[in-house]
Amino acid sequence: MPVPEAIDALSSLLGDRLSLSKPDLEAHGQSETYFTLTPPDAVAYPNDTQEVSAIVKICAAHGCPVIGWGAGTSLEGHALAVRGGVCVDFSRMNKVLSVNPEDMDVVIQPGLTREELNQELRATGLFFPIDPGANASIGGMTATRASGTTAVRYGTMRDNILALEVVLADGRIIRTGTRARKSSAGYDLTGLFVGSEGTLGLITELTVRLHGQPEAISSAVCAFEDIGAAVETVIQTIQMGVPMARIEFVDTPTVAAVNAYSGTDLPEMPHLMVEFHGSDAGVAEQAERFGEILGENGGTGFRWSTKAEERTKLWDARHKAHWACLASRPGAIALVTDICVPISCLAQAVEETRADIEKASIPGPILGHVGDGNFHAILLVEPGNAAEMEEAKALSNRMVERALALGGTSTGEHGVGVGKLPYMEREHGEAWDVMGQIKRALDPDGIMNPGKMVRGN
Amino acid sequence: MPVPEAIDALSSLLGDRLSLSKPDLEAHGQSETYFTLTPPDAVAYPNDTQEVSAIVKICAAHGCPVIGWGAGTSLEGHALAVRGGVCVDFSRMNKVLSVNPEDMDVVIQPGLTREELNQELRATGLFFPIDPGANASIGGMTATRASGTTAVRYGTMRDNILALEVVLADGRIIRTGTRARKSSAGYDLTGLFVGSEGTLGLITELTVRLHGQPEAISSAVCAFEDIGAAVETVIQTIQMGVPMARIEFVDTPTVAAVNAYSGTDLPEMPHLMVEFHGSDAGVAEQAERFGEILGENGGTGFRWSTKAEERTKLWDARHKAHWACLASRPGAIALVTDICVPISCLAQAVEETRADIEKASIPGPILGHVGDGNFHAILLVEPGNAAEMEEAKALSNRMVERALALGGTSTGEHGVGVGKLPYMEREHGEAWDVMGQIKRALDPDGIMNPGKMVRGN
Helix, strand or coil: CHHHHHHHHHHHHHHHHEECCHHHHHHCCCCCCCCCCCCCCEEECCCCHHHHHHHHHHHHHHCCCEEEECCCCCCCCCCCCCCCCEEEEHHHCCCEEEEECCCCEEEECCCCEHHHHHHHHHHHCEECCCCCCCCCEHHHHHHCCCCCCCHHHHCCHHHHEEEEEEEECCCCEEEEECCCCCCCCCCCHHHHHCCCCCCCEEEEEEEEECEECCCEEEEEEEECCCHHHHHHHHHHHHHCCCCEEEEEEECHHHHHHHHHHHCCCCCCCCEEEEEEEECHHHHHHHHHHHHHHHHHCCCEEEEEECCHHHHHHHHHHHHCHHHHHHHHCCCCEEEECCEECCHHHHHHHHHHHHHHHHHCCCCCCEEEEHHHCEEEEEEEECCCCHHHHHHHHHHHHHHHHHHHHCCCECCCCCCCCCCCHHHHHHHHCCHHHHHHHHHHHHCCCCCECCCCCCCCC | CHHHHHHHHHHHHHHHHEECCHHHHHHCCCCCCCCCCCCCCEEECCCCHHHHHHHHHHHHHHCCCEEEECCCCCCCCCCCCECECEEEEHHHCCCEEEEECCCCEEEECCCCEHHHHHHHHHHHCEECCCCCCCCCEHHHHHHCCCCCCCHHHHCCHHHHEEEEEEEECCCCEEEEECCCCCCCCCCCHHHHHCCCCCCCEEEEEEEEECEECCCEEEEEEEECCCHHHHHHHHHHHHHCCCCEEEEEEECHHHHHHHHHHHCCCCCCCCEEEEEEEECHHHHHHHHHHHHHHHHHCCCEEEEEECCHHHHHHHHHHHHCHHHHHHHHCCCCEEEECCEECCHHHHHHHHHHHHHHHHHCCCCCCEEEEHHHCEEEEEEEECCCCHHHHHHHHHHHHHHHHHHHHCCCECCCCCCCCCCCHHHHHHHHCCHHHHHHHHHHHHCCCCCECCCCCCCCC
């Protein structure tokens, strides 16, 4: 076994910052969703990049798996230690290294969470807009190419990472990208590491793009008779060039769950929740235009506001929708799906999914980032009920097949991890082999988060 | 020699669509700038992806270099056949394959130029915004990660390519990405091929993101006493969240050249030229806000207009600035530089460059996409004057060193090609070796555009 030898050497390096305690191992072997507990053999808590490099060199020398860990909010089991090994927990590497207001960027360590970053930025007039819901670490969000409710305006992590420092599988430390806003100088290594889920290297420093805090924000909510009318409203709004900052769809079961959980009183119908960022005049104009478009599509109950209190209540309810759905079936665990399709196919994809779930014995509220064509069904399963879990997996499987048949993807923002690995060949065809070629070139011994991402790893 | 055998086989495959004529070879061995004529041994004109695959398989079997060719507008000698071989000219693969207005995307072949694409899109209300000036092919723009005057609003090619079909070095045909707006499904191969300059494969089909034609456009021009005031205006405008579609800087020598060439009457001072896209009210508000900011920074002669005629005249003059600069020294050839720095360092970078050029014996007007921190000096050299060319190269070298010292890049949008290859190690350090590892993994025999991009290739 290579692992005990690596642990001995790591223990000398890190002292009590190498943990072998059972609760700690188990805390790093769980996920927020339905996967089985899969703990690592040890958890390392490095203080800096040089230590990360030293850890990886020791693991490389012994052929010991290395798995990165941010805030543990992944939904696809990215950090499960399926081959054992050492989990590298970045919680001590959570500093803001420099804030550059004129350049609208910030250099940070990977363990910093998005809420911590925005707290640090409060006085600068700038903010980090990517909002996946959970208070994830920025390193983890980068490694999974996360996005969330604001991607329709601000893009995904792919669009907001300017440069990275990465420790490779042999312990080499490289820097990708620069602080320039754009570059044509060679292969986009920054983009390659974003979304690589710790299988090519460990991210130890990030240069992150920031945005100006909007001068004004307006938000609106409205109900629709059916999903098609809601989606048609979204398409027309985008085509009109109205720059939405968020546009979220919640179906009837989600609305019911949110009303019960957050004390809102939305009619139990499909809804869109929208937010606009801009100048005072701009956000008013945008909300009014949106009102016209939804009126033409039969939307009702349209209300918009720039008042912080009303906005906060609305988006707080949306942010808690995941927990509201969980609470709607007390004790349940969730299998959260994450397909993304071309927006012209979105109504069909949501309607077929809705109909499929109606026929099942388990509940599955649907909500999503419809401006991107991305939505989730939160399939609620009784713990230990194998038949229900089978049913949830079958529903999820049909969603993925549906997304791929419509020209979409198995995962819009949650990543591959353990949950979507079975679909990689189906989604990418021979391009999956190219991913394997890149993996083997950069990690020939397969120590970086093994058992994930590529064929036969 | 492997090439003659490959040419025999290609001749059987392509008939008269394999050209060996000297004028054709020379047309494919020249560049728009100062590089020496470097023709290939043959030019192939494939009709479709299957033929491209067959061409690459033949070349792979004989170890013959393969070089892609779009519209020949590259400024860094990307397509020069430095090891000979077969140039694959995509001019026959220039079709629009499908327009998807609801999804705001289009599927095209690589030989289509950006102006042809926008012509095709005219009736749809959509457009392809990336504007490098030249009427480049979209395949070539993708291969070099081009951008131009609108990147500050619409991003670069990296941000506007959703999916690719690529023929690899062994002739395999892969598809990267999907038509979904975002995905977390594995390594970003699309992003890897964007900017890879034909060294990893040949792009044979592209799914390109489109944008809504703006309802209204306003543009403005104003003069500044010095570069610092102009740049400070840009920084403040971006920080205020005013969404500029273009913001261009032209220095005094460029203004003089433009006035002479295009008959404009701008005062001979540094200028900013700006364009806003949005609703009628939005573009008026944006132009007015910009007017307030520049007023605080001592800007003068501010004029803005939404009239198409005035806008067209202004941007036509800007678009012809390259030719205006060339015409300012009759008979000269240009060495065009392309550095990009963090915007906080932009004034310093431009001022030091300006001062450096003033000391030289050759003229070098400066203009740039200042919203991105990217600018060009157009160094004008008498053909055949070796001393002047040495001087231009030394100026260019000092610009790159200055950009790298300021945390920027040697090339913001023109790419590496032959011209920037000497700076790759300096810019990327050990990350350049990682590019080499990826190159060798995907093209072990080094037949794809050899002599470019990576070490020892």
